[in-house]
Amino acid sequence: MRTRILALTVTSxxxxxxxxxxxxxxxxxxxxxxxxxxxxxxxxxxxxxxAELLAEVRACSRISKxxxxxxxGRAKATVPVCGTRDAVFWKADMDIDCDGRKTRxxxxxxxxxxxxxxxxxxxxxxxxxxxxxxxxxxxxPSKVWDYRKSGLTGGSVVAVVxxxxxxxxxxxxxxxxxxxxxxxxxxAKTLGIxxxxxxxGAESGVTYIAFKDxxxxxxxxxxxxxxxxxxxxxxxxxR
Numbered sequence: 001m002r003t004r005i006l007a008l009t010v011t012s013x014x015x016x017x018x019x020x021x022x023x024x025x026x027x028x029x030x031x032x033x034x035x036x037x038x039x040x041x042x043x044x045x046x047x048x049x050x051a052e053l054l055a056e057v058r059a060c061s062r063i064s065k066x067x068x069x070x071x072x073g074r075a076k077a078t079v080p081v082c083g084t085r086d087a088v089f090w091k092a093d094m095d096i097d098c099d100g101r102k103t104r105x106x107x108x109x110x111x112x113x114x115x116x117x118x119x120x121x122x123x124x125x126x127x128x129x130x131x132x133x134x135x136x137x138x139x140x141p142s143k144v145w146d147y148r149k150s151g152l153t154g155g156s157v158v159a160v161v162x163x164x165x166x167x168x169x170x171x172x173x174x175x176x177x178x179x180x181x182x183x184x185x186x187x188a189k190t191l192g193i194x195x196x197x198x199x200x201g202a203e204s205g206v207t208y209i210a211f212k213d214x215x216x217x218x219x220x221x222x223x224x225x226x227x228x229x230x231x232x233x234x235x236x237x238x239r
Contacts, residue, residue, distance in 0.1 A: 048230070051164075053161050053209060055237070057209060060082035062080045062081070066144040067079055068139060068180035070179065070180065077178070079180050081145045086212055086235070087209050087210060088150045092208070093203050093204050094191075096111075096182070096183070096195055097175075097184050098130050098131070099114060099115040099127070099173060100116070100128045101126065101131075102114075105195070106185055110196075110197060111197035112198070120172055123217070128220065130184040130185045131184075131185045131186055133184060133186055133220055135171065135172025135186070136170070136182070136187065137171075137175045137182035138171055138173075138175070139176065140175065142177035142178070150212065155215040156170060156210055157169075157211045157216060159209040159211070159233050160208055162191045162192070162206050166233070167187065168228075168229030169222075170219055170225050172219065183206075185197065188200060188202075211229075211236070
């Protein structure tokens with residue numbers, strides 16, 4: 001929900017990618033692992049490769065009325081939101097969302113733009129934990145695109161593809177109406193992207209695939225997002 005600045009263009013050359021790390025299965029810290037087969041490997045439960053998913057989103061049937069900028073300092077808006085029968089997708093950068101529950105990783109010291117809330121809340125009525133829960137930020141509703149009209153809401157399942165890695169999460173927050181390309185600290189970390197909210201992220205090469213009418217509950221359950229995401233990904237590529 002924060003207003004983002006163009007931090008990546010200043011610091012990205014110095015930012016190094018971190019190895020993917022296993023995290024607790026849910027924001028409550030209970031349940032199994034994230035399904036990762038180890039650093040750099042895709043979740044074994046998915047059975048769908050990055051290449052297979054990317055092949056399904058090569059062509060864009062645009063559903064947004066315009067395009068988005070990837071950062072507030074970008075002069076041009078170049079990113080459309082595209083749609084298929086079962087999903088919505090966009091290809092952008094990844095800025096780091098650290099809003100929500102205050103933790104050692106996400107707070108006003110580590111993130112000068114930190115906000116203690118998220119657009120969607122946990123089953124306990126609390127802000128989401130961006131340091132633990134892999135989630136994606138969608139632009140707030142506008143004339144360009146309203147995610148709600150595309151069968152999406154808080155808890156909708158999202159597959160995020162970066163290089164040869166596929167990770168599953170949920171829609172957990174909303175951002176500025178004119179900017180796209182943001183995900184939580186935890187999502188970045190599982191993809192091997194530097195999760196530092198001030199200096200991390202990826203400048204490009206990130207594909208976000210949000211599955212329509214796929215809301216999981218509770219929203220903070222990593223295990224349910226993983227299981228549902230794996231099944232939806234298999235359907236998406238025709239398996």
